[in-house]
Amino acid sequence: MPDQIFLLGNLxxxxxxxxxxxxxxxxxxxxxxxxxxxxxxxxALIFFSCSVGHGLHAxxxxxxxxxxxxxxxxxxxNPDWIWTSALWDTLTATVxxxxxxxxxxxxxxxxxxxxxxxxxxxxxxxxxxxxxRAARDLAEAHRITLATVVEHSDDAVAGLSPxxxxxxxxxxxxxxxxxxxxxxxxQPAAIxxxxxxxxxxxxxxxxxxxxxxxxxxxxxxRLRKDGTPVDVSMVVTPIRDRTGTVTGISAVARDITAAKExxxxxxxxxxxxxxxxxxxxLGNLAGGVAHDFNNILAIIANYTEFAIEETADRPDVxxxxxxxxxxxxxxxxxxxQLLTFTRGDTIQPRNVxxxxxxxxxxxxxERTIGEHIRLVTRPSPTPLTVRADPGQLQQVLLNxxxxxRDAMPDGGTLVLEAGTAELDGDxxxxxxxxxxxxYARLLISDTGEGMPPEVAARVxxxxxxxxxxxxxxxxxxxxxxxxxxxxxxxxxxxxxxxIGTTFRIYLPLVETPVDGADDATRPAAPPRGDxxxxxxxxxxxxxxxxxxxxxxxxxxxxxxxxxxxxxxxxYEQHGCDLLLTDVIMPEMSGPRLAELLTERQPGLPVLYMxxxxxxxxxxxxxxxxxxxxxxxxxxxxxxxxxxADARRAAPVS
Numbered sequence: 027m028p029d030q031i032f033l034l035g036n037l038x039x040x041x042x043x044x045x046x047x048x049x050x051x052x053x054x055x056x057x058x059x060x061x062x063x064x065x066x067x068x069x070a071l072i073f074f075s076c077s078v079g080h081g082l083h084a085x086x087x088x089x090x091x092x093x094x095x096x097x098x099x100x101x102x103x104n105p106d107w108i109w110t111s112a113l114w115d116t117l118t119a120t121v122x123x124x125x126x127x128x129x130x131x132x133x134x135x136x137x138x139x140x141x142x143x144x145x146x147x148x149x150x151x152x153x154x155x156x157x158x159r160a161a162r163d164l165a166e167a168h169r170i171t172l173a174t175v176v177e178h179s180d181d182a183v184a185g186l187s188p189x190x191x192x193x194x195x196x197x198x199x200x201x202x203x204x205x206x207x208x209x210x211x212x213q214p215a216a217i218x219x220x221x222x223x224x225x226x227x228x229x230x231x232x233x234x235x236x237x238x239x240x241x242x243x244x245x246x247x248r249l250r251k252d253g254t255p256v257d258v259s260m261v262v263t264p265i266r267d268r269t270g271t272v273t274g275i276s277a278v279a280r281d282i283t284a285a286k287e288x289x290x291x292x293x294x295x296x297x298x299x300x301x302x303x304x305x306x307x308l309g310n311l312a313g314g315v316a317h318d319f320n321n322i323l324a325i326i327a328n329y330t331e332f333a334i335e336e337t338a339d340r341p342d343v344x345x346x347x348x349x350x351x352x353x354x355x356x357x358x359x360x361x362x363q364l365l366t367f368t369r370g371d372t373i374q375p376r377n378v379x380x381x382x383x384x385x386x387x388x389x390x391x392e393r394t395i396g397e398h399i400r401l402v403t404r405p406s407p408t409p410l411t412v413r414a415d416p417g418q419l420q421q422v423l424l425n426x427x428x429x430x431r432d433a434m435p436d437g438g439t440l441v442l443e444a445g446t447a448e449l450d451g452d453x454x455x456x457x458x459x460x461x462x463x464x465y466a467r468l469l470i471s472d473t474g475e476g477m478p479p480e481v482a483a484r485v486x487x488x489x490x491x492x493x494x495x496x497x498x499x500x501x502x503x504x505x506x507x508x509x510x511x512x513x514x515x516x517x518x519x520x521x522x523x524x525i526g527t528t529f530r531i532y533l534p535l536v537e538t539p540v541d542g543a544d545d546a547t548r549p550a551a552p553p554r555g556d557x558x559x560x561x562x563x564x565x566x567x568x569x570x571x572x573x574x575x576x577x578x579x580x581x582x583x584x585x586x587x588x589x590x591x592x593x594x595x596x597y598e599q600h601g602c603d604l605l606l607t608d609v610i611m612p613e614m615s616g617p618r619l620a621e622l623l624t625e626r627q628p629g630l631p632v633l634y635m636x637x638x639x640x641x642x643x644x645x646x647x648x649x650x651x652x653x654x655x656x657x658x659x660x661x662x663x664x665x666x667x668x669x670a671d672a673r674r675a676a677p678v679s
Contacts, residue, residue, distance in 0.1 A: 036084035043077030068124055075118035082114055182258075185265075186275040190215045190232050193274060202258075202281055204251030215277070220249040235264050235275055245282065257283045294454045319357070320637030321566045324659035327354045328572040331662060358659050375513070377536055378419060380410040380444045380466055387423040388442065395427065398437035406444040410466045412533040414513040422509050425502045426470040426529050433474025433527065443469040447532060453518070456532075457486065457507065460516045466535050471528040477521040485519065552666035555582030560669065561602035562586045563593045563619060564635075565611050569658075573606070576662045577669070590614025597623060602630070604673055609636040631676035633668055635660070 050070040054063050061067075176183050182202040185194030191214055195207040203218060210217065219225045224246060231242055242262045247255050258279040265274035330351045337344045388403045395401060412419075423442065430440050444466070451462035477485070486507040510517050514534050521527040560582050564570040567588070574584045585600050587593035589611055605623055607616035620632045637658045654672040656664060 033084055033087040036080040036087060040077045040080040040084060043073045043080065047073040047077060068121065071121045072118065075114070075121050079114050079118050180280075182277075182279040184215070184277045184279070186215055186232075186277055188232070188236055188272050188275065190228070190275075199279070202250075202256065202279065203248070209251075218248045220247065220255065224248070231260075231262055232275065235262060236272055240264070248279070256281055257286050291452075291454065295459075318637060320658035321569055323354055323358050325566075325568045325572060327351065327358070327659050328576065328662060330354060332575070354659075375413050375415050377411050378414055378416050380412055380468070380533075381405040383416065383419050383423070384442055384444050384468075387420060387427065390424065391427055391440075395431050395440070399431055399434060400437075400439045402439060402441045404441065404443040404445075406446070406466075408446075410444060410446065411536050412466050412513070413536050414533065415509075418509040419513075422506050422531065423468070423470065425506050429502060430470065430472035430474060430527070433472055433476075438473040438526075441469065441471040443471075445469070446535070447530075449532065455520075456516045456518055458511060458516055460532060464535060465515070465532040468531040468533070469528065470531075471526065473526045476523040476525050476527055478523050482519055482521050486517070552580075552663065552670045554580050555669075557581065557583055558603040558673070559583045559585060559600060560604045560606055561593060561597060561600075561623075563588075563590065563605070563607040563611070563616065565589060565608065573665065576665055580662075580666055582669075590616075590619040593619055594622065597626070601627075604631045604633065604669060604676075606633045606635065606669065609634050629676055631672045633672040 047070050050066055050073065051060075054060055054066045054070070057063075059066065177196050179196060179198045180201075182199035183194070183196040184192055184199050187193055191212060192210045193212075195205070195210050199210075200206055205217075215228060216225050219228055227244075227246060231244070234242060240263070243260065245257065245259050247257055250256055259282045261278045263276045264272045265276055267273050330347055334344055334347045334351070337347060384403060384405055388401065391401055427440060427442070434440070447465050447467040449460055449462055449465060451460065453459070485503045487504065507517060510531055510533070516532045518530040518532070519527070520530075555577065558581075560577055562570060562573050562577070562584055564573060564586070565588055570586050570588070574586055577584045585596050585602065587596050590613060593605075593607070602623075605620055607619055609616040616634055616636075620630075620634075624630050624632070631654070633654045633656060635656045635658060654668065654675065656668040660668075
């Protein structure tokens with residue numbers, strides 16, 4: 027029995043060692059390390075040698091069992107088997123010593139996919155491990171750097187779950203919205219919205235991100251922790267895993283409140299500039315129309331005067347002509363309003379006490395404005411002086427007051443107030459803009475119908491009116507604009523439909539005292555010409571005939587020329603005692619003609635006439651400010667007086 031157990035044990039050990047040998051050699055052979063991996067090869071040889079040795083022991087045990095059962099075959103037993111087994115065991119011991127020598131020299135490395143590795147492979151694995159550790163360290167450093175950048179960004183960066191709950195909150199978000207991370211983590215992002223519309227917008231954005239949108243950018247208004255609104259530019263992107271599933275949402279918000287305010291300010295400035303340019307172009311157009319129209323009015327007015335003088339014995343015809351004269355005067359007034367709008371009307375600026383001007387207008391309005399209007403006047407508590415034409419300043423207040431009255435058909439309150447204001451130069455809706463400083467302010471406010479924005483934007487345009495046909499010319503507020511800007515001031519309009527309208531007029535303050543009244547009086551009738559020669563240069567033939575008739579009938583000798591060259595030729599033939607010339611003429615202007623004649627005759631009196639006003643011509647440097655000038659249309663008396671004044675003011679030659 028023991029022999030059989032010994033035999034079986036050796037067979038089992040032999041098979042086990044053979045399996046271990048195969049388990050070692052197969053990976054080594056597959057890795058191509060049969061020659062280079064000495065340690066693995068030696069280990070496999072040990073197990074192979076042990077397997078063979080136990081096989082020999084099993085064979086010897088088998089022979090022994092056979093001898094015991096078959097005695098007559100004892101001579102078959104071969105003692106060489108014992109020596110063979112001993113020699114093989116010696117070989118095994120030698121391989122074991124060699125193995126332990128390699129083990130002590132190289133060590134044992136266990137690696138994935140192999141039992142033992144050789145030093146060359148070990149170096150390769152060490153280098154791979156080092157590269158992997160370096161990559162991990164770099165990725166970690168990059169992650170830390172990126173997290174630091176995000177944390178310290180001025181933009182608000184928030185992480186959201188797909189359903190809109192806040193999962194991350196950087197320092198920029200804390201500074202922008204006022205909430206700390208502890209206060210908002212886990213809260214719905216809707217806590218930053220202020221109304222239902224904002225909530226709906228936010229939910230729509232989240233739904234579009236969940237449905238596959240890759241990038242959404244939009245502007246919105248959100249609320250800070252203290253309840254103040256903030257305008258933000260939002261960029262929302264999805265966060266996806268390797269399968270493409272949306273696992274979160276990244277939201278970046280940037281404060282654009284200041285940028286929007288600046289853009290709005292720039293837009294208002296651009297609109298204001300365009301308005302000023304439009305007003306300037308309309309003014310140039312109106313000035314040109316007024317120039318030509320004044321020539322026509324001068325002809326109509328003077329021929330009407332001639333006809334009135336000739337029809338003293340026909341009262342019915344004379345009455346009709348008087349109506350024509352009245353209509354002509356109305357047309358002349360409209361033309362003056364046009365010229366005022368173009369900043370070209372003849373003005374006489376003076377130092378005016380604002381409270382006194384306000385009191386004069388109050389006295390006029392109390393008699394005319396109507397009992398259904400409550401008039402409130404608030405003068406300035408301190409004296410205010412401005413530089414303006416008194417009549418034009420009165421016209422401004424009356425125009426605005428009458429417009430206010432018309433806007434309150436069922437009654438209301440009209441407030442006229444004088445005071446001062448400090449401007450910083452950045453005010454919006456000032457037409458035109460003013461530099462920073464202290465100004466006198468006139469306020470005209472009513473509780474009338476008010477104006478919608480589209481009407482308020484056009485009220486200063488000439489000929490624009492909302493009144494029925496025949497009830498307004500559209501020049502009232504254009505005239506106000508021209509007068510105020512000519513005085514160096516500005517207008518601000520605020521109006522709401524159904525609430526009322528307020529005009530604020532800003533004028534430069536002056537420190538000098540108020541000017542006294544001009545006590546000089548004109549003579550009742552201008553002196554006659556006594557045969558003096560007047561060279562009249564006018565390209566409008568009909569008007570030249572009227573001027574000739576007026577001067578001839580009042581004792582002047584008249585020589586008429588249609589242009590400058592013709593005038594020079596006539597001067598060489600007849601000479602003259604006074605030059606009466608239009609300013610704007612083809613080929614040669616009136617000032618150039620006067621320059622040529624005064625070279626020939628120093629001290630020659632010159633009187634200019636034009637349908638443009640002196641103020642406009644002076645601003646364009648066509649004429650100097652101290653020249654003798656008469657504006658068309660003019661009456662016979664006006665012309666004779668101006669001619670006499672020009673002759674009297676001329677130096678004696």
